[in-house]
Amino acid sequence: MKLFKLNKTNLNEVEQIPFKLEKDIQSLVEVNVESVFNLKFIQSELSVDKYRIDTLCFDEENNSFVIIEYKKGKSYSVIDQGYTYLQLLLNNKSDFLLVLSQHFNKVLRMEDIDWSQSRIIFVSPSFNSYQKDSVNFKGLPFELWEIKRYSNDTVVLNEHRSNSKESIETLNPTTNSTISQVSKEVKVYTEDEHTSKMNKTILESWIELKEELLELGGVEFVPKRHYMGLNFEGTNVCYINFRKSHILIDILGGTIYPDKSKSRNFLTLEDHKNFTSKRSRILNSGGNQISYRIKFDSNSDIDYVMLLIKQSYKSKN
Structure with missing residues (x-):
């Protein structure tokens, strides 16, 4: 995509300014997470078990947790990391509930959270074709957002959408797999x-x-x-x-x-x-x-x- 600024009748190309670090993307999104994703920011760099979550947010409209992960490289599996983090959330509900209760300064119960609406958002300057294809199934609780920054102080966020009618569960019949375990509790509706x-x-x-x-x-x-x-x-x-x-x-x-x-x-x-x-x-x-x-x-x-x-x-x- 090319971006231009209109100067009377002339189009002047606006140059893209790459993000140097993942942290630059994270800082920008966390400050603006409510206006960008309509979410409440809860905590940055949350450590649970042996994992560290980049950004923990809460969706007040659905009373559900949302994890945001930021990536610059392309040598990682979106599908594997996404399901691993959802399993981490579902296996450590009390830890996440405590963090949320402390943030809102009120006692919350397990039933106050709709765990079935949990989801993961990945934000990256770009995703390769393998990463996009790996989540090209219906009903996945993942979102891929590409972020670009330009010299005229413009930031563009573009979501990659799945166009498949096939469920990922049909490709993984193993009943004790991470995918099957998560799919029993997390659901995307139609x-x-x-x-x-x-x-x-x-x-x-x-x-x-x-x-x-x-x-x-x-x-x-x-x-x-x-x-x-x-x-x-x-x-x-x-x-x-x-x-x-x-x-x-x-x-x-x-x-x-x-x-x-x-x-x-x-x-x-x-x-x-x-x-x-x-x-x-x-x-x-x-x-x-x-x-x-x-x-x-x-x-x-x-x-x-x-x-x-x-x-x-x-x-x-």
């Missing part, structure tokens, strides 16, 4: 698993609404355990919960922190028809997450629902 519970009428309404949502541009649907998120550039616009005869849509307003400050681009929804109900959820960090719930069914006004959702979408632009 849209079909959510929509399968719907009756035909609401399913048809969902297909119509989904087409409208895709027209927003730059959005993707990210299935999680309890909901499916509508994301714009990694930031949730709304949560979508599927029921047999209706859909619950929670439009995200933002978070009010304990010091009364608000998250960036905090949204107060304009709803002149009073179609939504305001909701709040206390996060482990102490923040109060505000959302606006829509009960969507086959009789709902899709145009008005889209008008409401677009307010959150535009606030993320």
Whole structure:
């Protein structure tokens, strides 16, 4: 990819500035992990057993741990390291729970964490074809992000996506393998698993609404355990919960922190028809997450629902 700066009618190429050290990437990501990945930074260089984790984060939307690893070289196996670190997390739950409890200064229980949503993020200036192919399976709890830095103070993060419909478990039938052990507890969900519970009428309404949502541009649907998120550039616009005869849509307003400050681009929804109900959820960090719930069914006004959702979408632009 070439990057240019427009100077009137001339294009001046912007030079790439390579990262000298993995630590340079780590420091940059850790300071900005909330805006980049929508995660809470917990601890750097955490030692557990005989391993050292680069960055430990927490996903407050899913109450799950996220481990971030940084790489500059290409002589390592993403798949092996990813499963090893997930196994480390699952085999040492009490250690991770203690670190999290100390960070939030509150007593947390095992059931407060959704261990099934644990995942690993790898960040590197580049990944070779072998590394990309090794994670080209559906349902893997890994993310590969390439990071580039340029001379005009621009940083670009690009995620490598899997396009395979094959599960890695079909290639490794050994019941006591690391992959099998992790796969018993960590799960990546699909849209079909959510929509399968719907009756035909609401399913048809969902297909119509989904087409409208895709027209927003730059959005993707990210299935999680309890909901499916509508994301714009990694930031949730709304949560979508599927029921047999209706859909619950929670439009995200933002978070009010304990010091009364608000998250960036905090949204107060304009709803002149009073179609939504305001909701709040206390996060482990102490923040109060505000959302606006829509009960969507086959009789709902899709145009008005889209008008409401677009307010959150535009606030993320």
